[in-house]
Amino acid sequence: MPLATPYYLIDETALARNLERVDTLRAASGAKCLLALKCFATWSTFPQIAPHMDGTTSSSLNELKLGREKFGGETHAYSVAWSDGEIDEAIANADKIIFNSVNQVDRFGERAAHLPVGLRVNPGVSHSHFDLADPARKFSRLGESDRAKVEAAMDRVSGFMLHCNCENDSVEAFSTLLDQIEDKIGDLLLRLEWVSLGGGIHFTKDGYDIDGLAARLKAFAEKFGVQVYLEPGDTVVTDTTTLEVSVLDIIENEMSVAIVDSAVEAHMLDLLVYRESGAVAPNKGPHRYQIAGKSCLAGDVFGTFDFPDPLAVGDRISLLNAGGYTMVKKNWFNGVAMPAIAIRRKNGAVEVVQSFDYADYVASLS
Numbered sequence: 001m002p003l004a005t006p007y008y009l010i011d012e013t014a015l016a017r018n019l020e021r022v023d024t025l026r027a028a029s030g031a032k033c034l035l036a037l038k039c040f041a042t043w044s045t046f047p048q049i050a051p052h053m054d055g056t057t058s059s060s061l062n063e064l065k066l067g068r069e070k071f072g073g074e075t076h077a078y079s080v081a082w083s084d085g086e087i088d089e090a091i092a093n094a095d096k097i098i099f100n101s102v103n104q105v106d107r108f109g110e111r112a113a114h115l116p117v118g119l120r121v122n123p124g125v126s127h128s129h130f131d132l133a134d135p136a137r138k139f140s141r142l143g144e145s146d147r148a149k150v151e152a153a154m155d156r157v158s159g160f161m162l163h164c165n166c167e168n169d170s171v172e173a174f175s176t177l178l179d180q181i182e183d184k185i186g187d188l189l190l191r192l193e194w195v196s197l198g199g200g201i202h203f204t205k206d207g208y209d210i211d212g213l214a215a216r217l218k219a220f221a222e223k224f225g226v227q228v229y230l231e232p233g234d235t236v237v238t239d240t241t242t243l244e245v246s247v248l249d250i251i252e253n254e255m256s257v258a259i260v261d262s263a264v265e266a267h268m269l270d271l272l273v274y275r276e277s278g279a280v281a282p283n284k285g286p287h288r289y290q291i292a293g294k295s296c297l298a299g300d301v302f303g304t305f306d307f308p309d310p311l312a313v314g315d316r317i318s319l320l321n322a323g324g325y326t327m328v329k330k331n332w333f334n335g336v337a338m339p340a341i342a343i344r345r346k347n348g349a350v351e352v353v354q355s356f357d358y359a360d361y362v363a364s365l366s
């Protein structure tokens, strides 16, 4: 019997393809790669991922502890703002701690002095197609942008974190951005032991010039005498995962609308946040449908796609690229049944690794 929908389906073979590219980059560049857990934290896959990466980076105490407990390797602790209540536990679980401002270095740096301490610096330049995700947007709080304050803290930090890219799939664009960063803060970079260049570089994409990226990273590392880190999230899991859904009803209202047993806001939230369409394959054929969710939100739409045959109630649809920023954001809006999480092993067997029921819904509220 096929698995009941909805469920996220992670494909080990596809993940292995991306991880091979991560390995290629690490070997050719000397950069260390840490998985950004804010993008993907489905820990059942960590035994497959961990041997191909150097550890994890985090954006909260919970992610930090998950990385330490389930992934291993180097565990970088970063938060936009650590609180008094969590800082000691963060320090206890971290291999490096990265503060977002000099204020936070002033408050907590002393307590972390036995660890490598880093500072997120905002060089004021970025590559992002979305203002919402642009770390250099006006009034940005992401990283210290006051150069005088950074200079005054240099003797208390051994590294910088510079996260300036979002969905950057061009080596040229990345390299140009790095040129600008070198011009702006190169004198400070010379005084460091390590630099994390953050995430947002889509180097596992087919056709991406991994050798070109590796050469650029290597040149940067040599010029400034630093260990380079990258913090890839999305690119590690791109095109590895689908959201498997079933058609529940088909409504005619000037076009054919197929309602499926999922909801965009609850299960693929970023499609709404970034006003993007989901994807199906091959998306070809004479039968066009809007694929819509079962929540009460009028705009609960995964996208409009073409199918080779007419859809019928009970048909299954695979929504593509459902790995990054999906499972970490899923929620109980409308009480819609939560997708299970399944893994397609390399031998083809599909194994459910997590499922959710009414008790989980109840436990999420009080």
Ligand SMILES: *Cc1c(COP(=O)(O)O)cnc(C)c1O
Residues within 6 Å of the ligand: 036, 038, 039, 163, 165, 166, 167, 198, 199, 200, 201, 231, 232, 233, 234, 235, 324
């Ligand atoms: C979001 C984020 C990442 C991961 O970004 P991806 O686009 O998923 O590669 C890495 N580092 C920091 C600091 C981030 O905020």
